[in-house]
Structure formats: C-alpha cells, structure tokens
Amino acid sequence: QVQLVESGGGLVQAGGSLRLSCAASGRTFSSYAMGWFRQAPGKEREFVAHIRSSGGTTYYADSVKGRCTISRDNAKNTVYLQMNSLKPEDTAVYYCAARKGSMLTTVKDLYDYWGQGTQVTVSS
Numbered sequence: 001q002v003q004l005v006e007s008g009g010g011l012v013q014a015g016g017s018l019r020l021s022c023a024a025s026g027r028t029f030s031s032y033a034m035g036w037f038r039q040a041p042g043k044e045r046e047f048v049a050h051i052r053s054s055g056g057t058t059y060y061a062d063s064v065k066g067r068c069t070i071s072r073d074n075a076k077n078t079v080y081l082q083m084n085s086l087k088p089e090d091t092a093v094y095y096c097a098a099r100k101g102s103m104l105t106t107v108k109d110l111y112d113y114w115g116q117g118t119q120v121t122v123s124s
Helices: none
Strands: 004-007 010-013 018-024 032-039 046-051 058-060 068-073 078-083 092-100 118-123
Touching (some): 018 032, 032 068, 032 078, 046 078, 058 068, 078 092
Parallel strands (some): 010 118
Antiparallel strands (some): 046 058
C-alpha cells in the first residue's frame, strides 16, 4: 500500500511558476513509476508527466513540454513537478499517481495509487 500526499498548489499569475510535491509513504517508493495528471472542471483527468522508478526516463504531454519538469528524490520518497510559464489553461487539480514497476504509461487506469490532489489556479 502506498499513500500519496500532494502539496504546493496555489494561485499564481500567468507566466509564474509553481513547484508541486508529492510525498509517498512506504519503503518501496523507488520501485514505483510516478506520474502527474490534472483535471480541469468538466474535463477528463489527463496525463501531464511521468518518471521511471530510477528517475532516468521522463516523458511529458505536449501541452506542458518545455514548461514543466518532473523529478524525484527516492531518498525522500518524493516526486516533484516544476511548472514554469504557467498559463490560465493550466488551471486544474493536479494529482500524483504511482504505478508498480518501471514501465511508463500515460493511461490513468494503469496507475495503482493516487493522491487527493492539489489545486493550481492561474489567473490571466
């Protein structure tokens, strides 16, 4: 069992930056691939970024590529999402998710554990 707790969301002006954190419980964090997803009001939850269990491989949605960086610190059981040049369309609840093993996937249904989410609001 893995419990995930996101933090770092908030209200920011367009062009600003935020760094989201996701703290995981348990001793096996390093055996999980980690992903970030987001869900805007009235929309489906969508993939944002993910990172391999070792941290060696990352992948991003086209909508955030070049503006976001996912990273992880396995010693701290934490995954991060640095978001720069934020746009109003980035406004959403951001969720981190964990998937056992190293395989990366953008499919939300293939993730095993989810956090409760953190709200990001970008004003124009």
